[in-house]
Amino acid sequence: GDDSGGGGDEEGRLEMGIAVANVSLNFAIEMSDGATQAATDDGNVDFQVVGPPDTDGPAEVQLFQNLVTTARDGVILENLDPPLFTRPAAEAIDSGVPVIALDTSPTDGSKIEFYVGNDNYDLGAQMAGELLKHLSPTATGTVVVGVPNPGTPVLDNRAAGIKETLNAKAPGITVLGPFQTYSEPTKNYSAWSSLVSAHGDALAFLGVGDADSYDLARLKQEKNGKWLTAGFDVDDKTLQAVKDGTNFTTIDPEHYLKGYLASAMLIKSVRGELELPKGWFVSPGLIVTKENVDDVIQRGSTPAAAKAGYQSQIDSLLKDPAANTKPMDQAR
Amino acid sequence: MLRAAGLVKHYGGVTALDGGDIELRDGEIHALVGENGAGKSTLVKILCGVVTPDAGAVTLDDAPVRFAGPRAAAARGIAIVAQELSLFPDLTVAENLFIADLPRRYGLLSLATMERRAAPVLADLGLAEVPTRATAGELSLADRQLLEVSRALLTGPRVLILDEPTSALPAAAVDRLHAVLRRVAARGIAVLYISHFLQEVRRVADRISVLRDGRPALRGVPTAELGLDDLVRAMLGDAAPAHRPAARRHRPRSGPGVTLTDVDVPGRLAGVSLSVAPGEIVGIAGLEGAGHLAVLDLVCGLGRPAAGRVGLLGGPGPRSFRDAVRRGVAFVPGDRKRFGLMLDQPVWENATAVRWLGIGAGPWWRRGRELRARAETNLRRMRFRGDMYGLAGELSGGNQQKVVFAKWLDAGSAVIVLDDPTRGVDVGARGEMHEIVRELADDGRVVLLASTDLAELTELCHRVVVLRRGAVVGELSAGELTEQRLSTAINAGFA
Amino acid sequence: MVVVLVVLVLGVGVFRPGFLDADNLLSTGRNAAYVGLMAAGMVFPLAMREVDLSVGGNFALSMVVGAVLMRDGMPPWLAVPVILLMATALGALNGVITTYARIPSFIVTLATALLFRGIALAFAAGKQIFEVPRDNSFFVDLGGRYLGVPVTLPLLVVLGAVLTLVFTRTRFGAQVRAIGSNPDAAAYTGLPVDRIRIQALAVSGLMAGVAGTLALAFFMSGDPTLGEGFELTAIAAAIIGGTALGGGRGSVPGAIIGALILALVTSALVFFRIPINWTSFATGAVILVAVAADAALRRYRTRTI
Amino acid sequence: MVVVLVVLVLGVGVFRPGFLDADNLLSTGRNAAYVGLMAAGMVFPLAMREVDLSVGGNFALSMVVGAVLMRDGMPPWLAVPVILLMATALGALNGVITTYARIPSFIVTLATALLFRGIALAFAAGKQIFEVPRDNSFFVDLGGRYLGVPVTLPLLVVLGAVLTLVFTRTRFGAQVRAIGSNPDAAAYTGLPVDRIRIQALAVSGLMAGVAGTLALAFFMSGDPTLGEGFELTAIAAAIIGGTALGGGRGSVPGAIIGALILALVTSALVFFRIPINWTSFATGAVILVAVAADAALRRYRTRTI
Ligand SMILES: Nc1ncnc2c1ncn2[C@@H]1O[C@H](COP(=O)(O)OP(=O)(O)OP(=O)(O)O)[C@@H](O)[C@H]1O
Ligand SMILES: Nc1ncnc2c1ncn2[C@@H]1O[C@H](COP(=O)(O)OP(=O)(O)OP(=O)(O)O)[C@@H](O)[C@H]1O
Ligand SMILES: O[C@@H]1[C@@H](O)[C@H](O)OC[C@H]1O
Ligand SMILES: [Mg+2]
Numbered sequence A: 001g002d003d004s005g006g007g008g009d010e011e012g013r014l015e016m017g018i019a020v021a022n023v024s025l026n027f028a029i030e031m032s033d034g035a036t037q038a039a040t041d042d043g044n045v046d047f048q049v050v051g052p053p054d055t056d057g058p059a060e061v062q063l064f065q066n067l068v069t070t071a072r073d074g075v076i077l078e079n080l081d082p083p084l085f086t087r088p089a090a091e092a093i094d095s096g097v098p099v100i101a102l103d104t105s106p107t108d109g110s111k112i113e114f115y116v117g118n119d120n121y122d123l124g125a126q127m128a129g130e131l132l133k134h135l136s137p138t139a140t141g142t143v144v145v146g147v148p149n150p151g152t153p154v155l156d157n158r159a160a161g162i163k164e165t166l167n168a169k170a171p172g173i174t175v176l177g178p179f180q181t182y183s184e185p186t187k188n189y190s191a192w193s194s195l196v197s198a199h200g201d202a203l204a205f206l207g208v209g210d211a212d213s214y215d216l217a218r219l220k221q222e223k224n225g226k227w228l229t230a231g232f233d234v235d236d237k238t239l240q241a242v243k244d245g246t247n248f249t250t251i252d253p254e255h256y257l258k259g260y261l262a263s264a265m266l267i268k269s270v271r272g273e274l275e276l277p278k279g280w281f282v283s284p285g286l287i288v289t290k291e292n293v294d295d296v297i298q299r300g301s302t303p304a305a306a307k308a309g310y311q312s313q314i315d316s317l318l319k320d321p322a323a324n325t326k327p328m329d330q331a332r
Numbered sequence B: 001m002l003r004a005a006g007l008v009k010h011y012g013g014v015t016a017l018d019g020g021d022i023e024l025r026d027g028e029i030h031a032l033v034g035e036n037g038a039g040k041s042t043l044v045k046i047l048c049g050v051v052t053p054d055a056g057a058v059t060l061d062d063a064p065v066r067f068a069g070p071r072a073a074a075a076r077g078i079a080i081v082a083q084e085l086s087l088f089p090d091l092t093v094a095e096n097l098f099i100a101d102l103p104r105r106y107g108l109l110s111l112a113t114m115e116r117r118a119a120p121v122l123a124d125l126g127l128a129e130v131p132t133r134a135t136a137g138e139l140s141l142a143d144r145q146l147l148e149v150s151r152a153l154l155t156g157p158r159v160l161i162l163d164e165p166t167s168a169l170p171a172a173a174v175d176r177l178h179a180v181l182r183r184v185a186a187r188g189i190a191v192l193y194i195s196h197f198l199q200e201v202r203r204v205a206d207r208i209s210v211l212r213d214g215r216p217a218l219r220g221v222p223t224a225e226l227g228l229d230d231l232v233r234a235m236l237g238d239a240a241p242a243h244r245p246a247a248r249r250h251r252p253r254s255g256p257g258v259t260l261t262d263v264d265v266p267g268r269l270a271g272v273s274l275s276v277a278p279g280e281i282v283g284i285a286g287l288e289g290a291g292h293l294a295v296l297d298l299v300c301g302l303g304r305p306a307a308g309r310v311g312l313l314g315g316p317g318p319r320s321f322r323d324a325v326r327r328g329v330a331f332v333p334g335d336r337k338r339f340g341l342m343l344d345q346p347v348w349e350n351a352t353a354v355r356w357l358g359i360g361a362g363p364w365w366r367r368g369r370e371l372r373a374r375a376e377t378n379l380r381r382m383r384f385r386g387d388m389y390g391l392a393g394e395l396s397g398g399n400q401q402k403v404v405f406a407k408w409l410d411a412g413s414a415v416i417v418l419d420d421p422t423r424g425v426d427v428g429a430r431g432e433m434h435e436i437v438r439e440l441a442d443d444g445r446v447v448l449l450a451s452t453d454l455a456e457l458t459e460l461c462h463r464v465v466v467l468r469r470g471a472v473v474g475e476l477s478a479g480e481l482t483e484q485r486l487s488t489a490i491n492a493g494f495a
Numbered sequence C, D: 001m002v003v004v005l006v007v008l009v010l011g012v013g014v015f016r017p018g019f020l021d022a023d024n025l026l027s028t029g030r031n032a033a034y035v036g037l038m039a040a041g042m043v044f045p046l047a048m049r050e051v052d053l054s055v056g057g058n059f060a061l062s063m064v065v066g067a068v069l070m071r072d073g074m075p076p077w078l079a080v081p082v083i084l085l086m087a088t089a090l091g092a093l094n095g096v097i098t099t100y101a102r103i104p105s106f107i108v109t110l111a112t113a114l115l116f117r118g119i120a121l122a123f124a125a126g127k128q129i130f131e132v133p134r135d136n137s138f139f140v141d142l143g144g145r146y147l148g149v150p151v152t153l154p155l156l157v158v159l160g161a162v163l164t165l166v167f168t169r170t171r172f173g174a175q176v177r178a179i180g181s182n183p184d185a186a187a188y189t190g191l192p193v194d195r196i197r198i199q200a201l202a203v204s205g206l207m208a209g210v211a212g213t214l215a216l217a218f219f220m221s222g223d224p225t226l227g228e229g230f231e232l233t234a235i236a237a238a239i240i241g242g243t244a245l246g247g248g249r250g251s252v253p254g255a256i257i258g259a260l261i262l263a264l265v266t267s268a269l270v271f272f273r274i275p276i277n278w279t280s281f282a283t284g285a286v287i288l289v290a291v292a293a294d295a296a297l298r299r300y301r302t303r304t305i
């Protein structure tokens, strides 16, 4: 269409879009799917997704800046490296493009005032809680925690949640790590393989990233491990591992839901139907276990199924955004 | 019979060949001579399909041929030994010999077959000692040159073309090569032989052709009908020097020169002492491995003695090559392609590299005009024929050698070390270069010269020190210095 | 090389005996095999002064295509030749573009790396493809163990031996080395430089395909994000193993040992419980020390011999 | 080169006028500047047959060290020389290790890339550091715009011009090219090969530091994970710009234009709304076409002239 855009052109058609950290990994694809679905549901939004092939902050900065020249009515910014976007986001906002943050909390100077994201610390805590259900309360031993790449706030918060919760609730357990497990899946596998050899007597191995989940499962099968394994996200292989009991859980940050909510609220606010609250809109996560894994698999099978699966949550969460919003500085 | 007529080749504005022709008859050795840049290599490259002529025709047994490339020429039995060595330094001797058609057994290279087929040829050329599994890069320049000849012979050619095959060869190897060529010719093979050693040419060739400025000056004249002076006149035309400049009187000065005192280099030199004074031109001679090149290495800082002392201009021996250069040593290497030139850079940048880039004289920014002026002066002194602004790699072989000499001339060094300095240089320019060396000595420089060309040593040197097995076996000075006596000394020592 | 490898293993073993555990060493070896195979293939382009940065992309595409074919019903063992053919063809394509568009292979393969991975992404539509017949012997046997040894390892040895022969004892290998050693002379001698270039890049493509096939057999899924950054590790392994970036020289076993050394360094650090923020530093430092030691050792040996 | 660049910009602009928006082009240019600066520095090692894979790590470390110093109270403008000195020293360190441990620079810098990034991680304790005095003129002016133009861009032009002069008009530049042209001949001409190698790698380190400083000024934070993969893009940009991997030749402006072309390709695709599953493929394909067109154009020109 016409590139000039600008809030409210003739027929109310909006030019909007989302920038994601990459376009190859499940978590980012789910978020962009959710965001796109909300635009489709609105019916009159021209919605574009941009992102580098592999996670690459500076490359995403460039794509974001390109995007704000076409998607003048509003942009959702999902990324893993918020400081990079401080000035680009501020410049975009100064030029009149509404920008909200998704998945990782924005920095101070970015001028972004609304953020939709998980409580990652709490997700970590939930994983720890789930682990303790599988161990006797007096269990003693070690639990090894892995983080794919250091310096990513989302992941660090999850690791902190796991570690601090176990330290508080299970004094007999020593938490080791976090150790670096790399995000490239074969390197991730090698790293866990070495960690398992080095800590053969550990009670559990817990990862906070996507590759951790399915690689730990493969490793456990390969070595007939008796230890407990779990990670994050709902990649297909991960769900399979939960279903067959290899991993005792996976924590689903419900990326689709997060993306949908962010997109829906941004569209509404641009249309003047909603006053966006300021702060951190807490998007829920889900503990996936054998009990509910089939629903999660069904929900992830097609975008339509996802929409159906999340519909009730969407409706209730959108009813009163302010109620779910906390001060920005509490985001974790 | 391979015949070429009316060959024309232009490189940009340069006319390399302008009506070149030649007729190679079966069973004859045909020599081709001419000044540097006369077009000899160009003609040869056309014959074997490396270069396409702008005009003219090549016929093989009276049928016109146009080779798509050297492989096509090889398929018709035309083998070439190119002027610029074209070996593969990382490959073994055996692989180098058969690279164009490697013998196989069960799909794998057959080293046994290669060795069997190569042995007689290598023996003929005196390479029997060279291990076939050694990599070619480890061999001496002379051995590499012979290796190329072996490679050409092993293709079983009917026409064999050799472009300056002896430029790096010691006398004995030249004799062996000539014997081989005569035998090859006797089998009915046509041989084309290019060389700047006119005596050598007259010894081996049945006929001689001369090229001058890309045009034939003599066409296949039987050797017997030509005197040396006729040849030189044909080559140089009116520019031919009337007489050989007389050697100047030797005036050694006092003052520090180059000294070696009881020097040992394990495996190369044992107890060598010698000294060269300013104003002297001293030859260092010996068979391959005799240690004469080790002497040059010590003076250039390319090696350090295990025992004994090297003295350089009153100071200690050089710590490194760079140290030697900065303390006033110039080194004109024999292997110009490897150690002498930046082939992909303009000639004038090559010619100014020692002074500006090596020694670091002059300002830190480039003063192009000044550099080019210096280059021009030095190149003119060398009788350089070529485009100073062109790339060094596009020059004829002899002119490349002149560039190497010119860049060291530019340095104004007090000690001049020469290793085959006139390799591939034509008679006229060779004389000029010798004259320059004499001037340098008269100017009080120390000159050390090693050469595979015995005539060069006798014409130029005030005295020649002969080494055998790492030790000095004697010295020949002015009066007693003849090629005959030098050759005896080198080969047999002093009885 | 081997000395450094052994010293590394034993040195770590002294302090952390768990490292010497057969299972740990075998798994580390298997994990290194993918890069090792690519490094072995990379020796060919490197030795002729070319480079292949697309092996990671080719690896990912091979896995994805294999997984898709198997998911859609092709018998796994039948899919294998298809994968290998495709990988080889893509490698050859690198060579064809390099030759006929006259762009350096560095640029061509940097672009085709994106291209290949891009096809894999599009093919997989952003999902992992794991609905493969896991009970098939392709996964059970090729991806599994035999007498406790991951089948990948003996295969690595066999393929390494074959490539070593190809490199050192065949006409093709000699031509590759000749071109790398002196490209002008090679052209002058009439070697089919263009054809050899295409073939050398095809070999490295083929080895990326082999690595992809073995990874598919082991991981039992196709995933377009796999193998990022493998190209640099493979090149590094080849160079550590004695292949010259300047061409002419190369060693297939060296490349494989190089890959093993790099993998062992990473694995060893795990045993020393390096905190996450220091892992990168320690990895870099240990690699430097290992390679410097190897270089010093070689110099020492050539000096004494 | 320039032709391809202009055709690319105008060609895209015809179909997607929004692309020609000054702001869009300026930010794309600014984003390309970091890699552009590194590519300009990379010309020096490449032209002498060395390579610097550590520029990404050096870049990250420069940002982090700068951010930490500024956070801890050092006046930003005072921190700048510290950063640049450190980056240059690290570059020189690459040269020293390459020279004295006699390991190829490919391996040395692959390892130091990990090392530098590792130090950055450890220094930053794995965190992004953004508690810097954002109102300081370092961030406001150097990181900002002047008359609407990001200050980074004129700086890129000036630094490019200076490096061009250094490369083509100074003794150091000539020495670099001489060594790359024929290392043996250079040594046998008395050039201080080791010193020049160290200096050339120092130049590329310095440029990584400059890029890091400018990135810090713009992003207003230090992040140890930044700049991964920049090394390959920088090398690619330099090669596209006419620098030969085999040494001897190089062009600083070419390298910068190469970086711009690569950035523009990525950016242009946004305007064509390539479906995300196909962006990787399209990026690879367009780079290939652009570079092939450039190569063909050059051949055509040298033929007609
Ligand atoms: N590739 C090239 N590009 C440009 N000029 C060339 C090229 N090759 C040769 N020439 C020029 O052609 C002329 C003839 O060169 P050629 O090599 O045939 O001389 P030559 O007789 O073999 O000399 P020499 O005795 O020094 O080997 C020279 O002026 C040389 O500079
Ligand atoms: N290819 C060439 N052929 C002939 N002459 C040339 C060639 N290139 C340069 N020159 C001569 O060199 C002179 C200087 O050329 P130019 O200005 O390009 O050099 P420069 O590198 O700028 O020199 P400086 O460093 O002194 O400024 C010209 O006037 C011209 O006569
Ligand atoms: O859950 C995601 C995690 O798996 C990935 O590695 O980083 C971003 C997160 O949102
Ligand atoms: Mg010649």
Ligand SMILES: [Mg+2]
Binding pocket: none
């Ligand atoms: Mg000028």
